[in-house]
Amino acid sequence: MDNIVFSIGITALAGALAAVAGAAENVESDIGSQGDPNSQVQLAPQMGYIHRIYNKAIAGEPPAWGLWIALGAGIAWAFMAMQINPILAIVLGAGLATFVQGVYSTTAYLGRTASLSKFGQPVYIDIIKSMTTVTMAHAFVAIFATVTLCHLMNAALGHPFPLPLLGLVWGIALGAAGSATGNPYYGKERQYQTQNFGAGVPISASGNIVRYAEAGERNSLDNGFFTAKLGGAAAGVCFGLIVFLELWRTVLFEKIGAGWGAIIVGVIIILVFTVIDRFIEVWARKNYGPYTKPEETSS
Amino acid sequence: MSALGGAKPAGGSTGIAPIPAIISLVIFVIIFALMYRLGTPLAMTALIGIVIGGLLIGFGVHFVPVGGAPAAMGQAPGIATGVAMLAAGGGLAGLFGGAWAASQGTLVAVVTGAIGGGLMLAITCFFVNFVYIYGMGIPAASGKVKKDPITGDTQPEYKSQGTEGHGLPFVSFVGGVIGGLLGGAGGTLIYLMLLDVYQATLPGVMKATAVQIAPVAVSLAGMFAIGIFLVIAVLAAYNITGTIEGPHDPKFKRFPRALIASAVASALCGVAAILLVMV
Numbered sequence: 001m002d003n004i005v006f007s008i009g010i011t012a013l014a015g016a017l018a019a020v021a022g023a024a025e026n027v028e029s030d031i032g033s034q035g036d037p038n039s040q041v042q043l044a045p046q047m048g049y050i051h052r053i054y055n056k057a058i059a060g061e062p063p064a065w066g067l068w069i070a071l072g073a074g075i076a077w078a079f080m081a082m083q084i085n086p087i088l089a090i091v092l093g094a095g096l097a098t099f100v101q102g103v104y105s106t107t108a109y110l111g112r113t114a115s116l117s118k119f120g121q122p123v124y125i126d127i128i129k130s131m132t133t134v135t136m137a138h139a140f141v142a143i144f145a146t147v148t149l150c151h152l153m154n155a156a157l158g159h160p161f162p163l164p165l166l167g168l169v170w171g172i173a174l175g176a177a178g179s180a181t182g183n184p185y186y187g188k189e190r191q192y193q194t195q196n197f198g199a200g201v202p203i204s205a206s207g208n209i210v211r212y213a214e215a216g217e218r219n220s221l222d223n224g225f226f227t228a229k230l231g232g233a234a235a236g237v238c239f240g241l242i243v244f245l246e247l248w249r250t251v252l253f254e255k256i257g258a259g260w261g262a263i264i265v266g267v268i269i270i271l272v273f274t275v276i277d278r279f280i281e282v283w284a285r286k287n288y289g290p291y292t293k294p295e296e297t298s299s
Numbered sequence: 300m301s302a303l304g305g306a307k308p309a310g311g312s313t314g315i316a317p318i319p320a321i322i323s324l325v326i327f328v329i330i331f332a333l334m335y336r337l338g339t340p341l342a343m344t345a346l347i348g349i350v351i352g353g354l355l356i357g358f359g360v361h362f363v364p365v366g367g368a369p370a371a372m373g374q375a376p377g378i379a380t381g382v383a384m385l386a387a388g389g390g391l392a393g394l395f396g397g398a399w400a401a402s403q404g405t406l407v408a409v410v411t412g413a414i415g416g417g418l419m420l421a422i423t424c425f426f427v428n429f430v431y432i433y434g435m436g437i438p439a440a441s442g443k444v445k446k447d448p449i450t451g452d453t454q455p456e457y458k459s460q461g462t463e464g465h466g467l468p469f470v471s472f473v474g475g476v477i478g479g480l481l482g483g484a485g486g487t488l489i490y491l492m493l494l495d496v497y498q499a500t501l502p503g504v505m506k507a508t509a510v511q512i513a514p515v516a517v518s519l520a521g522m523f524a525i526g527i528f529l530v531i532a533v534l535a536a537y538n539i540t541g542t543i544e545g546p547h548d549p550k551f552k553r554f555p556r557a558l559i560a561s562a563v564a565s566a567l568c569g570v571a572a573i574l575l576v577m578v
Binding site for chain 2: 036037039060061063159161162166168169170173175176180181182183186187188192198199205206230235241245250259260262267270274276278280281283285288290291292293
């Protein structure tokens with residue numbers, strides 16, 4: 001009984017850490033312009049729109065985060081093997097991985113922006129100074145939280161994978177969940193804030209991103225401030241739920257029916273999410289209505 | 300990888316080019332002959348399992364609705380990230396669950412892995428629609444079909460002007476979950492097959508007991524399983540070329556080509572992973 005209570009506590013803690021990691025990952029990605037929406041940041045100068053938005057799509061978010069978290073986890077693992085306290089080891093691992101992220105960010109910004117010189121896009125040194133450190137701070141939070149939850153899975157819940165491997169698995173999952181949830185909000189809702197609300201960005205408007213703020217030119221810190229309110233929170237809840245429900249169903253129901261209990265609970269959870277998704281899809285169709293009159297049923 | 304992409308027929312083709320298919324078949328037969336010659340029956344069974352796992356992953360990737368950069372601007376339906384990486388995110392989350400259940404038998408572990416992958420993608424797909432609907436006020440609409448094949452909902456009038464659709468219509472959501480199920484099952488199967496081989500052979504190779512080599516066996520099997528998963532996910536992504544809405548997308552019909560490539564790639568990676576401890 002004590003063991004189950006302990007496991008549930010660890011599960012809840014891992015879920016909470018995952019929520020923090022998801023939110024930090026998304027805000028890092030939006031301030032650093034890491035994901036797919038960066039295509040527009042790269043495109044804008046080519047269309048004649050010079051801007052002061054950070055530009056660092058180092059790789060797709062999942063492999064980038066897979067690298068950083070596996071790196072943080074690997075270094076923490078090595079320190080733990082040297083009998084260093086786990087918390088200190090994870091802090092050191094996350095710190096060193098964050099420096100790698102900073103190096104990648106700087107070189108990515110310089111390289112990507114320099115490639116746009118023929119379109120007149122300058123390299124802003126003040127942007128590098130002010131934005132890189134902010135993305136590094138968010139990256140540290142995300143890496144620390146994810147490496148910690150991987151350590152909990154390994155040391156407290158007894159998952160057989162070593163820490164670096166868990167770091168790679170959950171780093172890729174973190175990037176996948178964070179980019180899937182957060183990218184549209186940054187890409188459509190923030191970069192194209194001047195376009196109509198409640199509609200996708202017309203393809204003809206590509207590259208015409210918003211470049212001016214309430215005072216002066218918009219920069220990526222403004223984007224982080226905006227997207228943290230919904231995109232960041234949604235990405236956090238998304239990744240938090242993934243980690244929490246995956247652990248919860250295993251910890252509580254694995255012993256029932258020789259493993260089939262956890263499977264059945266997993267199927268039920270998938271069905272619940274399917275029903276909720278269908279509900280909000282129908283809700284949106286009813287409340288937002290069609291954009292045009294329905295076509296005649298000729299086909 | 301660009302060489303692999305360049306060798307493919309021009310975009311839009313769904314057919315199987317005969318010469319590459321025959322070359323693939325020859326490579327496939329050579330790999331199995333090599334394994335028959337050098338390996339044990341256990342290794343042969345493991346290789347067959349790895350190929351089945353590879354086929355599951357290669358097929359599963361085609362179900363995952365991925366819209367890439369256009370989806371991030373609400374210009375195209377799907378999830379706004381890369382095909383290979385999203386499938387990997389789901390499949391590896393499944394592998395995590397499957398590896399945990401490895402001691403409960405192959406069937407339970409593979410199904411657990413499948414459910415883990417499906418769960419990850421169900422939650423992710425739900426949050427994609429959540430952000431589109433409640434964050435951006437945009438309903439889901441497919442650009443490839445006039446009616447959702449599952450619900451029958453009409454689609455064209457819900458596409459906003461100048462876009463190819465947005466969000467995840469129900470069929471895409473279901474496709475995402477199926478993709479996660481297949482990816483999780485495939486990844487876990489590859490892991491279990493490699494784990495069996497390593498647990499059987501490493502004690503002899505390293506002159507240690509089964510308990511002592513257990514962490515090495517788990518780590519090696521996990522690393523190779525993740526590696527093989529990524530190889531096949533990337534191959535399938537090249538076959539898709541960019542974006543896909545799910546099982547209703549015309550690009551889905553390209554999957555037989557990916558199955559051939561996945562079978563050869565998983566056999567090649569599998570034989571390397573197995574012979575590492577046997578030769």
